[in-house]
Amino acid sequence: MAANEDLEELPGxxxxxxxxxxxxxxxxxxxxxxxxxxxxSNTADVGESTASDIIQAARKAADIGGFESGSQVLERxxxxxxLSFNIExxxxxxxxxxxxxxxxxxxxxxxxGKSQVTHQLSVNVQLPKxxxxxxxxxxxxxxxxxxxxxxxxxxxxxxxxxxxxATMEDRGIEGxxxxxxxxxxxxxxxxxxxxxxxxxxxNHQILLAEKAKELASESQDDEFPTRLLCxxxxxxxxxAEYVGRGQLAExxxxxxKHLHDLMRVGDLNNTAVLVTNQVASNPDSFFGDPTQPxxxxxxxxxxxxxxxxxxxxGSKRIFxxxxxxxxxxxxxxxxxxxEGLVPE
Numbered sequence: 104m105a106a107n108e109d110l111e112e113l114p115g116x117x118x119x120x121x122x123x124x125x126x127x128x129x130x131x132x133x134x135x136x137x138x139x140x141x142x143x144s145n146t147a148d149v150g151e152s153t154a155s156d157i158i159q160a161a162r163k164a165a166d167i168g169g170f171e172s173g174s175q176v177l178e179r180x181x182x183x184x185x186l187s188f189n190i191e192x193x194x195x196x197x198x199x200x201x202x203x204x205x206x207x208x209x210x211x212x213x214x215x216g217k218s219q220v221t222h223q224l225s226v227n228v229q230l231p232k233x234x235x236x237x238x239x240x241x242x243x244x245x246x247x248x249x250x251x252x253x254x255x256x257x258x259x260x261x262x263x264x265x266x267x268x269a270t271m272e273d274r275g276i277e278g279x280x281x282x283x284x285x286x287x288x289x290x291x292x293x294x295x296x297x298x299x300x301x302x303x304x305x306n307h308q309i310l311l312a313e314k315a316k317e318l319a320s321e322s323q324d325d326e327f328p329t330r331l332l333c334x335x336x337x338x339x340x341x342x343a344e345y346v347g348r349g350q351l352a353e354x355x356x357x358x359x360k361h362l363h364d365l366m367r368v369g370d371l372n373n374t375a376v377l378v379t380n381q382v383a384s385n386p387d388s389f390f391g392d393p394t395q396p397x398x399x400x401x402x403x404x405x406x407x408x409x410x411x412x413x414x415x416x417g418s419k420r421i422f423x424x425x426x427x428x429x430x431x432x433x434x435x436x437x438x439x440x441x442e443g444l445v446p447e
Contacts, residue, residue, distance in 0.1 A: 110135075113160045115153040123147045128317040134371060135161035186228055186331065186375050187235025189266075190446045192435040196424050197408070200235065203330065203375045206366055206405060208337075210380035210396040211412035216420045216439045217379040218249040220412070221333040223444045224377060225297050226258045228331040231273050234266045237375075238273075239330025240296035240322060242315045246308055246339045250299050256290050261442025296327050305340040305357065312364040319372040329374050332365065337378040338398050355401045362405040378406075419447065 110121040113135070127146045129135050135143070135158060143154035161167075171179075185199035194200050201207050201224065209217050225243060230236025243250055259267070267280035267289070274292050278285025298318060302308035312334075319329035338358070345354035369376040380402065385393045394413070396402065403409070409426040415436070422435045436447040 113164070114156050115149060116157060120147050120149060128313060128320060130320060131371075132161045132165035133167065134320070134367075136165045136167040137367060137370070182373060184237045184330065184373065184375070186224060186237055188223070188437070188444060189227060189235050190435070190437050190444060192446060193422050193437055194235075196422065196430070196433050196435045197427075198430055201375045201377060202407070203237070203373045204369050205407035206362070206369065206376045206378060207408040207410065208378050208380055208396070208402065208406035209410045209412055210382055212382050212394060212414070215412045215414050216444075217412055218247075218335055219254075219439050219444060221249075221335045221377060221379060222251070222254050223258055224331060224375075225333060226255060226262075226293060226443070228375070229270075229293055229296050229327065230262075230266060231269055234269055237330040238327065239374075240298065240325075240327040241331040241333060242318060242329055243297055243299045244302055244308060244311050244315065244332070244334045245299060246302040246334070247336050248301065249335050250301075252294055255293060255297070257441055258443035259290055259293055260286065261440075261445070302340065305344050305361075308334075308340055309357070309361050309364065312361060312368070316364065316368045316371070319368050319374055323372060329372055332368055332374055332376045334365065334376075334378045336381055337361075338381050338402075342381060342397060355399060358398060359401045359405070362402065366405065 110116050110124055111118060116124070124130070124135070124147050129138065129146065138158060140151045140154040140158060143149070143157060144151045147154070184203040185201070186203070187194050187200040209220050211217055221243065225241040227235060228237050228239050228241050232238055264280040271278065271280070271285060271289055274289070276285055276288050276292070300311050300314070302311055315332055319332065322329045341354050341358050345351070365376050365378070368374055380396045380398055382394045383397050385395050406426070407428060408424070411423040411425050413421045413423070415421050418438045418440055420437055420439055422437055424430060424433055438445050438447060
C-alpha cells in the first residue's frame with residue numbers, strides 16, 4: 104500500500120502527514136501498527152496523543168494487536184522461509200537453515216569465519232528454492248570493511264554445477280557452468296542483488312537499518328525481494344564509541360533500539376536477519392572456554408538463534424548452536440575453503 108490516500112483514511116493523518124510518514128518508511132498499516140508513539144511523533148511531527156490514535160487505528164485496520172490461537176500461529180509460521188547453508192550437518196542442526204522473521208547472531212573471535220558466513224548466505228539466498236535458497240536479494244551493512252565482491256565470485260564458482268546450471272536457467276543466462284562469459288554474467292547478476300552500505304559510526308549504522316527497512320519494503324514486489332539482511336559486525340562501532348562502565352547504560356539502550364529496528368525489518372518483510380558479533384575473554388574463567396560474546400543480556404535476549412563459531416585445525420570450524428527457542432543445542436563441523444563454506 105503505497106498511496107497517500109490509504110494512510111489519509113487514518114484519524115489525524117492528512118496529506119502532509121502521510122507524505123512525511125511515507126518518506127520515513129511508514130507506507131503500510133502494518134508498519135504503523137508496530138511503531139511506538141514517540142517514534143511516530145518525531146517522524147511525522149505530530150503530538151504523542153495523535154500518534155497513539157494513528158497507531159491504534161492502524162492496528163485495527165491491519166488486524167494486529169489481539170490474541171490468536173496456537174493453530175493460527177502455526178499456520179502463520181508456515182510462511183517462514185529457511186535459508187540453507189547447503190551443508191547437511193549445519194542445516195540439520197538449524198532444522199533446515201536460517202529462519203526468516205528472526206535474528207540469527209553468529210559470534211566468534213577474529214578469523215573464525217563470521218564474515219565468510221555473511222558472504223556465503225548472501226550468495227545462497229539468491230539460489231532457487233529447490234536448491235536451498237529463497238530466490239531473494241540481500242542487504243549488507245558493513246561496519247568493519249569486510250565485504251569483498253571477489254569473495255562472492257569465489258563462492259559462486261564453488262557451487263555445484265547442477266546449482267549453477269539451475270540458477271543460470273532461472274535468470275535467463277545462456278551458456279554452460281564454467282564458461283567465462285556466462286560466469287561473468289552470473290556474477291554480475293548476483294552482485295546486483297546485494298545492496299551494500301558501509302557504516303562509519305554507530306549513528307550511521309542505525310540510520311542504515313532504517314534505510315534497509317525502506318529498501319526491503321520497496322523490493323517485495325520485485326523479482327528478487329529482500330530475504331536477507333546482514334550486519335557485519337553489529338557491535339564494532341558501539342564497542343569503540345562507548346568505552347567504560349559510565350557509558351554502558353547508554354550503549355545498551357542504543358543497541359537495544361537498533362536491534363528492534365532490525366527485528367522489524369525481518370518481521371514486516373519475511374526477511375532473515377543475520378548479525379555477527381565480536382567477543383571478549385573473561386579473565387575470571389578458570390575452566391572451559393573464556394570467550395564470551397559482547398552486547399550483554401540485551402543482545403542475548405533479542406537474538407532468536409545464537410551461534411558460536413570457533414576455529415579448529417586448519418580450515419575446520421566448529422559451528423555450535425548455543426541458544427534457540429525450538430531446537431536442541433549441538434555442534435556441527437564445516438570448513439572454510441577457497442570455494443566458500445563446505446562440508447567436513
